[in-house]
Amino acid sequence: MVSKRILVYLVDDDEMYLKTAFHTLSQNRLFDIKSFTSGEKALAAAKASKRKPYVIVLDYFLNTEDANAISGLEILKQVKQAKLESEVIMLSGLENIDVAVNSIKYGAYDYVVKNKSAFIRVQNDIKRVYRQMIKDKETKKLRVFVFSLLYVIGLVAGVAVLFAVDPTFMGLLPDPMKPKEKTNKVVPEKTEDQKVMYVDKTINFQDTLQK
Amino acid sequence: MGKYEHIDMSYLEELALGSNKFKVEMIESFLKSTPESITQMKEAISKANWKTLGEVAHKLKTSFSFVGMENMVQLSREIQDAGLEAQNIEEIPRMVEELADCYLKSEVELKKELEELKNN
Numbered sequence: 001m002v003s004k005r006i007l008v009y010l011v012d013d014d015e016m017y018l019k020t021a022f023h024t025l026s027q028n029r030l031f032d033i034k035s036f037t038s039g040e041k042a043l044a045a046a047k048a049s050k051r052k053p054y055v056i057v058l059d060y061f062l063n064t065e066d067a068n069a070i071s072g073l074e075i076l077k078q079v080k081q082a083k084l085e086s087e088v089i090m091l092s093g094l095e096n097i098d099v100a101v102n103s104i105k106y107g108a109y110d111y112v113v114k115n116k117s118a119f120i121r122v123q124n125d126i127k128r129v130y131r132q133m134i135k136d137k138e139t140k141k142l143r144v145f146v147f148s149l150l151y152v153i154g155l156v157a158g159v160a161v162l163f164a165v166d167p168t169f170m171g172l173l174p175d176p177m178k179p180k181e182k183t184n185k186v187v188p189e190k191t192e193d194q195k196v197m198y199v200d201k202t203i204n205f206q207d208t209l210q211k
Numbered sequence: 212m213g214k215y216e217h218i219d220m221s222y223l224e225e226l227a228l229g230s231n232k233f234k235v236e237m238i239e240s241f242l243k244s245t246p247e248s249i250t251q252m253k254e255a256i257s258k259a260n261w262k263t264l265g266e267v268a269h270k271l272k273t274s275f276s277f278v279g280m281e282n283m284v285q286l287s288r289e290i291q292d293a294g295l296e297a298q299n300i301e302e303i304p305r306m307v308e309e310l311a312d313c314y315l316k317s318e319v320e321l322k323k324e325l326e327e328l329k330n331n
Contacts, residue, residue, distance in 0.1 A: 014270050016240045016277060020226055023233050064266045093273050114273055116222065 005032040006130050007051055011042045012059040012091070013069065017114065021057065024119045031126065038062060039075030046084055053086045054133060055109075055126050060092035060099060073102060080107045087129045089122055215320040217313065219279025226277070231328050238325045241274055242318065248274075249311045252290070256304055264303065265294025271310075280317060286310050 008031050012018040015037070022035050034053070036042035039062050046053055058076060063069040070078075076088050087109040092099055100111040110125050112118050168175050190198075213219050220234075227233045248271050255264035268290035275283040290306050293299045 014273060015244060016237060016274050019233075019236060019240065020277065023228075023230070024226060027228060061266055061269060064270045067263070093269050116276075119226075 006030055006055070006126060007032045007034070007053045008126055009042050009046065009053040009056045009086075010035040011037075011039055011056060011062065011072070011075070013037050013062050013065045014059065017059070021119065021122075025123065025126075028123060030130075038066070039070050039072060039078075043075060043078055043082070046079070046086065047082060052084055055089060055129050056086050057089045057091060057122055057126075058108075060090055060094065060103065073106065076103065076106050076108055089125050091118065091122070215324070217280065217317040218320045218324070219281075220324060222279055223277055231331060235325060235328050237277060238321050238328070241278055242321060242325075245271065245274060245314055249307070249314060252307050252310075255294075256307060259300075261294045261297045261300065261303075263294075265291045265296075268294055278317065278321065280313070283310060283313055283317075286313075 008025065010018060010021050010025070010033060012021065012035075018035050018037065022033055025031050026033050034045070036045065039058065042056065042058075046056070056079060058072045060072040062072045062075065072090060072092075076090065079086060079088055088107065090100075090103040090108045090111045091114055092111070093114040095113050103111045109129060110121070112121050112125070162169065167173070167177065213221075223234055223237060227237075248267050251267045252264050255261070255267065268287045272284050272287035272291060275281075275287055286306060286309060290303060290310065293303050293306070
């Protein structure tokens, strides 16, 4: 069964922030939240799963706990390269315009500063992404339907034109304008033996009657 | 005037949406991770690793905001900027010491709050 809930991945190596984000966003019954402490784990899960996340909420710094971990910005690039069709919302405590511009440049849907209104903004972003995705899917379905309809109309029109030009379809069909030829049934002539047998049978029959 | 001198639980209350379990988890996480972060910052100072120091302070900034320690949020921001931009390096050890002292004061209040929450 396909879930109608919006799958959201939360990625942050800050345990307190991850717990808070999970707790806050989970209150919305439309959201199905999965949390990850590293970008690598989130990316692997998204690639392996049939059900892709609609939105990935990604911390800009993901290497505070583990210096070897891939940064949020690098994960953003990998999400876009993997063509997961997930929108990425970058989160950071940095109120730095360069960081925000960099995030948007690499395809982030939004850049949200970790302040007291951050969760409200993230929720609104998720809902907006979801609505847009539904709209895109409907537009895609409608486009396929219109193209199919046009194809069928084109096919029917083509056949009609061909029929008008050549009703026999290059001799494959009988010409509806040509009158039907009369066919004389040829009765094969009887052979001499058959004639003799017939005469014999008649004589025999007459003899039987006379008796 | 709030219930405590160093901490303010109103933001955490707001986020908890009535869940005591959530508040307990958050306070426990704070009490566990903050001393670790302070140790990481002191180590970074000893190794003159200013970038790491800035990143740890960046994370602490958010943690302090959950327990309403606005002065510590500001101090963490100053340490973060100094570390990430490698500026005012001579001021960093003093700022980290001040942060560690304030944490110890908040710790007493947070443990008291935790006790109350667990008893409810």
